[in-house]
Amino acid sequence: MNLELSEEQEQLAEGLRELLVGSGDIARVRRFAYDGEDRDGELWEQLVTNGWTTASILEKAGGLGLGFEEAMVIAIESGRGVLHLPLCETLLATRVAGRASNEAGDGLVEKIAEGAGVTLAVGASAGGLNDADDGVQADENGQLTGSLRSVPFGPVAAHCLVEATFPGGQTGLFVVSCEATGVQWRMRQAMDESVPRFDLELRGAASESLFGHTEARDEVERLTDEWRVLLGAQTEGACRRLVEMTADYVKKREQFGRPVGSNQAVKVRVAEMGAAVEKMRAAIYFAALSIEQETEERSLAVAMAKAETGTPGAFVATQAIHTHGAIGYTWEQDVHLFVKRVKSNELLLGAGHEMLGHIADILLDGSP
Amino acid sequence: MDIDLSPQELEFRREFRTWLEHNIPENWEPREARGQSHHESWELRRDFERRMGRDGWLGVAWPEEYGGRGATLMEQVIYQEELARSEAPGLAGHVGLQMVGPILMEVGTDEQRARFLPPILRGEEVWYQGFSEPNAGSDLAGLQTRAVLDGDEWVISGQKVWGGFAEFADWGAVLVRTDPDVPKHKGISFMVVDMKSPGIDISYIREIHGGSNMNEVFFDGVRVPRDNVISEINDGWNAATRLLTWERGVITLSILVNHEIFWERLREYALANKRGGRRLADIPHIREALAQTYVNIRMMKLANLRWLAHYLKGERPGLETSYMKLYWNSAHKSVSDLALELGGADALELPGSHAAPEGAFPVEWMASRATSILGGTEDIQRNIIAERIYGLPRGS
Numbered sequence: 004m005n006l007e008l009s010e011e012q013e014q015l016a017e018g019l020r021e022l023l024v025g026s027g028d029i030a031r032v033r034r035f036a037y038d039g040e041d042r043d044g045e046l047w048e049q050l051v052t053n054g055w056t057t058a059s060i061l062e063k064a065g066g067l068g069l070g071f072e073e074a075m076v077i078a079i080e081s082g083r084g085v086l087h088l089p090l091c092e093t094l095l096a097t098r099v100a101g102r103a104s105n106e107a108g109d110g111l112v113e114k115i116a117e118g119a120g121v122t123l124a125v126g127a128s129a130g131g132l133n134d135a136d137d138g139v140q141a142d143e144n145g146q147l148t149g150s151l152r153s154v155p156f157g158p159v160a161a162h163c164l165v166e167a168t169f170p171g172g173q174t175g176l177f178v179v180s181c182e183a184t185g186v187q188w189r190m191r192q193a194m195d196e197s198v199p200r201f202d203l204e205l206r207g208a209a210s211e212s213l214f215g216h217t218e219a220r221d222e223v224e225r226l227t228d229e230w231r232v233l234l235g236a237q238t239e240g241a242c243r244r245l246v247e248m249t250a251d252y253v254k255k256r257e258q259f260g261r262p263v264g265s266n267q268a269v270k271v272r273v274a275e276m277g278a279a280v281e282k283m284r285a286a287i288y289f290a291a292l293s294i295e296q297e298t299e300e301r302s303l304a305v306a307m308a309k310a311e312t313g314t315p316g317a318f319v320a321t322q323a324i325h326t327h328g329a330i331g332y333t334w335e336q337d338v339h340l341f342v343k344r345v346k347s348n349e350l351l352l353g354a355g356h357e358m359l360g361h362i363a364d365i366l367l368d369g370s371p
Numbered sequence: 372m373d374i375d376l377s378p379q380e381l382e383f384r385r386e387f388r389t390w391l392e393h394n395i396p397e398n399w400e401p402r403e404a405r406g407q408s409h410h411e412s413w414e415l416r417r418d419f420e421r422r423m424g425r426d427g428w429l430g431v432a433w434p435e436e437y438g439g440r441g442a443t444l445m446e447q448v449i450y451q452e453e454l455a456r457s458e459a460p461g462l463a464g465h466v467g468l469q470m471v472g473p474i475l476m477e478v479g480t481d482e483q484r485a486r487f488l489p490p491i492l493r494g495e496e497v498w499y500q501g502f503s504e505p506n507a508g509s510d511l512a513g514l515q516t517r518a519v520l521d522g523d524e525w526v527i528s529g530q531k532v533w534g535g536f537a538e539f540a541d542w543g544a545v546l547v548r549t550d551p552d553v554p555k556h557k558g559i560s561f562m563v564v565d566m567k568s569p570g571i572d573i574s575y576i577r578e579i580h581g582g583s584n585m586n587e588v589f590f591d592g593v594r595v596p597r598d599n600v601i602s603e604i605n606d607g608w609n610a611a612t613r614l615l616t617w618e619r620g621v622i623t624l625s626i627l628v629n630h631e632i633f634w635e636r637l638r639e640y641a642l643a644n645k646r647g648g649r650r651l652a653d654i655p656h657i658r659e660a661l662a663q664t665y666v667n668i669r670m671m672k673l674a675n676l677r678w679l680a681h682y683l684k685g686e687r688p689g690l691e692t693s694y695m696k697l698y699w700n701s702a703h704k705s706v707s708d709l710a711l712e713l714g715g716a717d718a719l720e721l722p723g724s725h726a727a728p729e730g731a732f733p734v735e736w737m738a739s740r741a742t743s744i745l746g747g748t749e750d751i752q753r754n755i756i757a758e759r760i761y762g763l764p765r766g767s
């Protein structure tokens with residue numbers, strides 16, 4: 004029994020944290036994501052050279068051979084630094100491509116090993132991105148047509164995994180090059196500007212299928228579950244930082260001749276934020292473990308992690324703004340960068356109440 | 372990471388479970404006992420506890436040199452879980468087993484250990500914990516019960532309140548003020564008091580659910596041998612608080628199994644009962660409430676398991692026990708709130724009522740109101756988190 008990170012995993016976390024802080028941390032996110040400077044190729048390059056983007060690739064294929072627990076650790080740190088690049092998505096794509104163990108999968112892994120980033124346009128059929136999506140259909144030649152909304156990062160990545168239906172109606176998962184002919188991206192104005200979002204329009208775009216007619220559905224579900232856990236892990240990282248920022252602020256800010264943090268009402272808020280974050284940590288550990296060990300409880304564990312980081316995440320975000328006073332409501336203060344990530348992650352791939360509904364189905368009807 | 376039990380741990384569980392199956396008294400009615408006073412089933416509890424002692428199932432955590440099993444922390448958790456799961460009578464000796472025993476092993480004299488440890492382990496001597504006072508609750512260090520040295524004896528006068536089992540106890544572990552002229556934390560000593568001594572007067576407090584398991588204990592010139600001080604004179608505060616933290620850690624780790632069992636009963640109840648022609652388990656808000664409560668309990672457990680991983684590596688429970696206390700309160704309150712909601716009007720009936728589907732529902736609800744108070748209130752835990760974990764300024 005050991006529900007805690009190993010020393011190596013702690014070191015992994017520190018390594019990524021150092022890299023992100025060293026690269027300029029939040030100031031860099033502001034510069035590239037919020038102030039609309041060009042794509043941050045430089046930081047991506049650093050992530051590639053230091054092995055972060057290839058962390059989930061097997062060692063024999065040139066990666067670090069790390070598992071899902073490590074992907075979770077990386078996601079926590081990417082939330083802590085509100086990372087504005089598709090690192091988590093690339094790790095997830097690596098894992099699913101590895102499981103495909105065919106030419107298309109190997110090809111994608113190879114490209115990731117060479118430094119390519121990947122994003123994900125899945126989730127429509129898994130109750131995911133957006134029910135209003137028209138969906139995408141594949142024809143006999145593997146050409147994709149249709150649309151999916153709100154794909155994170157879009158053309159910031161080089162490739163995209165697209166969920167689409169085979170001509171027979173079964174779910175499939177396809178690799179598309181983001182710049183290929185027939186692929187169009189339309190940028191949205193996302194609240195969380197550190198994750199630019201795009202509507203994807205496909206008109207006969209060439210693709211390679213990762214799985215056959217029968218396996219893809221489970222794989223998409225699994226990918227979506229893994230994604231939920233990494234979104235939750237990002238939220239945990241972002242929330243933990245919000246509590247730290249808040250504690251620092253209320254210790255320094257003075258009113259009535261003393262630090263505002265000496266008032267018990269403020270202490271209660273900070274203590275409740277801390278309590279929420281510690282519980283989130285346990286929730287994502289358990290979910291990551293259930294994925295790593297492929298336990299029967301996966302679906303339940305993931306839904307609990309998503310629920311436990313969802314509403315409580317929004318709670319921490321809201322308290323962080325409140326305890327900063329008006330400055331917390333401004334663009335200038337950093338709080339909002341984290342708040343926007345946390346709130347977005349709450350809603351993506353299933354908000355708290357939806358997850359609770361799912362949990363009730365499992366517990367009361369014995370089926371997900 | 373890994374959350375499986377080892378083969379030895381599974382074997383330990385099997386062994387204890389089997390023992391419990393064969394030894395829980397047949398006439399023990401666990402659900403009726405909730406909310407009753409201890410004295411209504413005292414003889415039965417007493418016999419059961421002696422039997423546990425006889426077969427080596429008391430003090431499993433104690434090191435072998437003191438007659439225990441030297442159980443690992445994980446085994447201790449399993450032990451507590453099995454006790455709860457079997458709905459065995461609660462141990463009257465827990466103050467001796469979980470508090471006095473360990474503290475004597477750490478700071479007691481050889482004579483004290485030889486005198487007090489074996490009867491605790493045999494289930495023969497019961498201890499009372501006398502800490503809180505009418506004017507010293509959250510501010511426990513402000514306690515006023517005085518002990519004055521007179522020749523070879525301490526003479527104790529004052530009043531304690533809220534501790535249980537005082538009327539059955541052989542010994543009391545009592546915090547007293549031995550030096551009123553130093554800062555409050557520095558003038559407190561930890562004393563062993565013979566509870567049958569002249570000058571001790573005990574009365575019952577009737578609790579919210581009608582049962583009486585708490586006592587008021589009055590000390591009027593009670594004489595205690597000089598050697599009955601545990602640890603150094605005036606060092607009682609350190610010893611007591613360390614143990615309270617330890618207690619909060621290991622106990623909350625195991626207590627939630629009670630809530631798991633209770634939640635399972637609610638699930639069954641919701642599947643089996645209807646309201647307005649609809650099965651409870653089909654009503655959307657009840658489905659969501661059952662799911663949310665399940666998540667609360669499960670999360671409390673997972674958070675505790677995460678900290679357990681640290682204790683298994685040898686760290687002592689510390690400030691994180693304050694989080695455990697907050698989670699425990701919210702899990703306990705939410706599961707018992709839900710019980711009343713499920714039962715509706717019938718859940719407002721006490722045990723024994725002809726209309727009560729589950730007489731335990733309202734008793735559980737009432738009992739759960741205490742969780743935010745006992746063992747250091749929720750407000751005090753939040754102060755600890757804010758001030759000692761996040762470093763916010765003290766005072767005001």
Ligand SMILES: Cc1cc2nc3c(=O)[nH]c(=O)nc-3n(C[C@H](O)[C@H](O)[C@H](O)COP(=O)(O)OP(=O)(O)OC[C@H]3O[C@@H](n4cnc5c(N)ncnc54)[C@H](O)[C@@H]3O)c2cc1C
Pocket residue numbers: 267500501502503505507508509510532533534535741744745746747748749750751754
């Ligand atoms: C079921 C039960 C079993 C118990 N068992 C034992 C036992 O075995 N032995 C024993 O010695 N004691 C026992 N206690 C007593 C328990 O430890 C005290 O009740 C507890 O420490 C609170 O003290 P109090 O009741 O005097 O409340 P008070 O300290 O008077 O508090 C009243 C209210 O004020 C709040 N408050 C107080 N100080 C602060 C502060 N600084 N900041 C914010 N809020 C504050 C409290 O949170 C509470 O809401 C038990 C209590 C219960 C309910």
